[in-house]
Amino acid sequence: MEELDALLAVQGADSRIDDLLARRASLPELVALKNAHLAVGTGERRLAALEAEAHTAELAIDKLDGEVGILDAKITEDDRRLYGGTVKSKELEALMAAIESLRRRKSAMEDDLLDKLEARDGLVGRMRAVKTELAGAQARKTEAEAAVSALWGEIDAEIATLRDRRAGLVGNISAPLLGLYERIRPYHDGVGAARVDEQCVCTCPLHLLIPRAEVEMLRRSAKRWDRCENCERILIIR
Numbered sequence: 001m002e003e004l005d006a007l008l009a010v011q012g013a014d015s016r017i018d019d020l021l022a023r024r025a026s027l028p029e030l031v032a033l034k035n036a037h038l039a040v041g042t043g044e045r046r047l048a049a050l051e052a053e054a055h056t057a058e059l060a061i062d063k064l065d066g067e068v069g070i071l072d073a074k075i076t077e078d079d080r081r082l083y084g085g086t087v088k089s090k091e092l093e094a095l096m097a098a099i100e101s102l103r104r105r106k107s108a109m110e111d112d113l114l115d116k117l118e119a120r121d122g123l124v125g126r127m128r129a130v131k132t133e134l135a136g137a138q139a140r141k142t143e144a145e146a147a148v149s150a151l152w153g154e155i156d157a158e159i160a161t162l163r164d165r166r167a168g169l170v171g172n173i174s175a176p177l178l179g180l181y182e183r184i185r186p187y188h189d190g191v192g193a194a195r196v197d198e199q200c201v202c203t204c205p206l207h208l209l210i211p212r213a214e215v216e217m218l219r220r221s222a223k224r225w226d227r228c229e230n231c232e233r234i235l236i237i238r
């Protein structure tokens with residue numbers, strides 16, 4: 001292949017690779033993946049906080065339940081003494097008052113226990129809701145990962161093909177011209193070489209303003225390329 005055609009073909013491959021890399025980094029599916037990832041993180045943190053809260057609530061319920069049981073045993077024992085006929089009559093009144101006081105305490109503790117059980121049930125309900133949300137977010141994340149992976153696979157395969165093609169082309173280009181192209185391309189929006197004709201791919205306004213006579217002169221020259229005075233890109237006459 002002729003050197004300048006090879007350079008234009010390399011430019012074509014490089015531009016396509018640039019487009020693919022830009023597309024690879026800005027897939028809408030990546031936004032969906034990021035959002036799902038964030039939602040999973042938020043869900044996991046909320047669930048962990050609720051689990052910790054539920055654990056604390058369970059401990060408090062167990063403790064209170066134990067205390068009610070102890071109180072209950074004490075009341076049963078005092079009741080047995082009261083009706084066992086062993087208590088002296090002058091102590092009966094005090095014992096009855098003590099039992100009454102224990103019953104009041106027990107009743108207050110049972111009310112407290114009921115409140116705690118209700119609060120625990122509320123936490124369990126919230127945990128269930130968060131688990132449902134989390135499962136949804138995890139499903140969205142898996143789906144987005146699969147979509148991104150499939151698209152990246154396609155893009156990477158195309159980039160690999162283009163790089164192979166490019167590797168086959170560069171051998172047709174002299175080292176100084178290829179070096180110049182590679183040096184200037186990064187500074188000119190990825191375009192280091194452009195055709196000068198009606199289909200000029202370069203956006204530099206001066207390309208279009210190059211005098212016809214100059215283009216003709218270049219066309220007749222052996223070199224058939226020059227650098228744009230404005231943007232310094234390699235201008236190729238075909």
Ligand SMILES: [Zn+2]
Pocket residue numbers: 202204205206207228229230231232233
């Ligand atoms: Zn230019």
